[in-house]
Amino acid sequence: MVRLSNDYFIEVQKAGAPKVRISRPGRDAKVNPIEEVTIQVQAEDDFALRGMDLHYSVNGGPEKTAALGGTKGKKAEGSTTLYLEDYKLVPGDIVSFYATAHNAIATNRTDMFFIQAEPFERTFTQSQQMGGGGDADQMPPVSAHQKEITSATWNQIKNPPKDKTAEEENARVLSGVQSKLRDQAISLAGRMQVRDMSSANPAVKSFADDMAQAIEAMDQATAKLSARDWQGALPPEQKSLQHLSRAEATFRDIQVAISRGNGSGFGTGRDLEVMFDLELDRETISTRQDKTRLHPSRSVKTWRRRLPSSKSWLAGSRNSRSSGGRISRRMSSAGNRSC
16 A cells, blocks of 8 residues: 555534624714614624624613624624614613624624713813813713623623632622612712702703612612523613613703803702712712723722632633723633633
């Protein structure tokens, strides 16, 4: 027998899930309530894709799915457009979305992103118009903390912990942070009720109503998180995010009215501004030296310090979105250290 060629080897590798990413917008977006938002998704698989889908939810409502093709070949690209006018959004409303791609044996998900409805016209307080302050001097919105909690919950679905002990720790920490944020909102709402400010100004009443609905949703989310019902926690978390964002949009309008010295209930609006700042002062510390975002609340700092003890925090999630928030990045690094 004569050898005609060199020896060759066939290596059998474990088949994995396809790669998928949202290339447009690729981050959270703030748009006006009637804008048309195009979302583009790209996917790739070693063998063959079996489909791509976009999943989105408006204000924590039922999830909707749009097929994006990708049923043939190793690479695919698809897009769809969300017509926000169809959903009758108002400033502060939220649309969450993520994409999935699957092959014959597995499905992969992207990170969750958010579209937030903004007013048609930007209004500024007197200090902002004069260039005195801007975002560097503003307290971080409470909704930013709620968004981080929602993203962290989604990551528990996207990259579930490998053991029950880690999952229980994650649930305890997440529910604790959600409960702390709820208590902060309850404290603010209680002060408003004692002062009976909502009857003096319709804008303040709208603010109070949104805070009350956010508190109710946060209470539901806390219970779901404690029970490790990650999927069940997402709708109330997003509903809370919606009402917190609405309340903050209303609060900005109140600040503008105060700075211009017009509108009814001027004194009440000033009381609300002082009270809102005092409530946030209890939870945040300003760092103007580096002109970056303010430090998160003490409860979130405590959460971060505990993260290294959760050895499966997003294990293997090295490609987590950079815009997922400070909490998600710390979770990812904690998971990487445990690998």
